[in-house]
Amino acid sequence: MQRKRYTPGRTGSTARTAVVLTLGLGLGIGLTGCSSGTPADDIAVDAKAGPAAAVAPPGRYRTLFEPCGAVPQATLKDLLPGAATLADAERDKAYRGVADVTYDTDRRVGCTWKADTPDISHRLALDIERVVSYDTAVSDDDRAQEVYVRKQLAAGIPLPPTAPPTTAPPATTPPTTTPSAPASPGSPTASGPHPGATQGATQAAAGTAGVATKPGDAAGTPSGKPPTGATAPSSGATPSDPSPTGLEPRVLQGLGNVAYLDDTLTTVGANGHQRAVSVVFRTSNVIVTVSYREQTTGSAEAPDSTELQEKARNLARLLAERLEE
Numbered sequence: 001m002q003r004k005r006y007t008p009g010r011t012g013s014t015a016r017t018a019v020v021l022t023l024g025l026g027l028g029i030g031l032t033g034c035s036s037g038t039p040a041d042d043i044a045v046d047a048k049a050g051p052a053a054a055v056a057p058p059g060r061y062r063t064l065f066e067p068c069g070a071v072p073q074a075t076l077k078d079l080l081p082g083a084a085t086l087a088d089a090e091r092d093k094a095y096r097g098v099a100d101v102t103y104d105t106d107r108r109v110g111c112t113w114k115a116d117t118p119d120i121s122h123r124l125a126l127d128i129e130r131v132v133s134y135d136t137a138v139s140d141d142d143r144a145q146e147v148y149v150r151k152q153l154a155a156g157i158p159l160p161p162t163a164p165p166t167t168a169p170p171a172t173t174p175p176t177t178t179p180s181a182p183a184s185p186g187s188p189t190a191s192g193p194h195p196g197a198t199q200g201a202t203q204a205a206a207g208t209a210g211v212a213t214k215p216g217d218a219a220g221t222p223s224g225k226p227p228t229g230a231t232a233p234s235s236g237a238t239p240s241d242p243s244p245t246g247l248e249p250r251v252l253q254g255l256g257n258v259a260y261l262d263d264t265l266t267t268v269g270a271n272g273h274q275r276a277v278s279v280v281f282r283t284s285n286v287i288v289t290v291s292y293r294e295q296t297t298g299s300a301e302a303p304d305s306t307e308l309q310e311k312a313r314n315l316a317r318l319l320a321e322r323l324e325e
Contacts (some may be wrong), residue, residue: 056133059140059285061323067111067126068097070322071315076113079292079311080122083115106130119298125291126319132285140285148258148282151289155262155278157249247305252313256281256288256320263309265302272296275303279316283323290316 076095077084083094100110110127133143149159252259259281268274274295281288292312294303 053136055136056139056142059131059144061130061284061286063106064109064128064130064286065322067109067128068099070111070319071097071113071124071126072318075315075318076124079124079315080113080115082117082120082122085117086115100127107132119296121295121297123291123293123295124315125289125293127289127291129287129289130285131287144282144285144287145258148280148287151280151287152260155249155260155280157251157260157262160251247309252279252281255279255313255316256283256323258282259316261309261313263305265305268295269297271298273299273302275305275308277305277308277312279312281316281320283320286323288316288319288323290319 097113114123131144262278
């Protein structure tokens with residue numbers, strides 16, 4: 001019997017070693033391909049991302065000063081003349097003031113001073129608010145301006161008028177002429193224009209524009225009326241004069257970014273009067289309110305508006321300078 005021819009090959013451990021090496025090389029190539037593709041995928045994702053949204057700038061102020069110590073004692077003596085007649089302990093208490101209770105002294109602070117006598121009493125109040133916008137698209141200054149405008153409108157003081165936008169006059173389009181068919185002999189067109197043709201054509205053109213004409217008027221313009229699209233001039237005085245000559249509630253200039261003054265007089269009891277003057281101004285994202293009140297009892301004469309306004313404005317200027325430090 002003829003035996004089968006033996007062919008040398010890889011058997012046993014040698015074959016298994018070759019298989020393991022082949023699988024290892026295949027896995028290594030696959031892993032190498034995956035790791036080399038990862039940065040490219042990341043770059044592709046970053047390239048698809050849009051530009052970062054713009055963030056509104058923060059306000060100038062991050063903290064507030066202590067209000068009760070912000071007013072010098074010399075100023076308090078001028079604003080609270082009745083304190084001079086009080087006993088030493090009461091006078092010192094009146095000049096120290098009482099701080100307002102707030103939950104965050106970096107957002108809002110205030111202080112109140114008062115001095116009473118049998119015939120007259122004075123009260124000074126200071127409120128300082130730092131406005132913060134939680135909208136990244138709105139700055140702290142813009143949000144503070146919104147709060148300030150609401151205060152001014154609540155006081156009944158109109159905002160300064162803004163100039164209306166200028167609009168260009170409407171462009172005039174030349175009329176288009178439609179060719180007409182030749183007229184037959186004997187018709188009015190063939191023999192010449194009809195006596196009323198010119199007037200009829202003018203009225204027809206005016207009718208297309210929706211305006212009837214009258215003898216002596218410009219085409220398309222009624223007598224005594226402005227042309228279509230024109231705006232009649234406005235009448236009346238400016239709601240708020242930036243440089244007032246009186247003592248009425250008004251907008252103030254040269255105090256912070258924007259400012260206004262309010263002055264109200266009320267009757268108290270039978271013969272008493274109370275005058276309250278408020279000066280409100282905004283500097284960046286901080287709004288300061290100075291309230292100064294004088295009340296008389298048993299006197300027919302009302303507190304002087306000029307004196308109270310001057311004192312309130314002087315204190316407001318002092319605080320505005322404090323904010324600029």
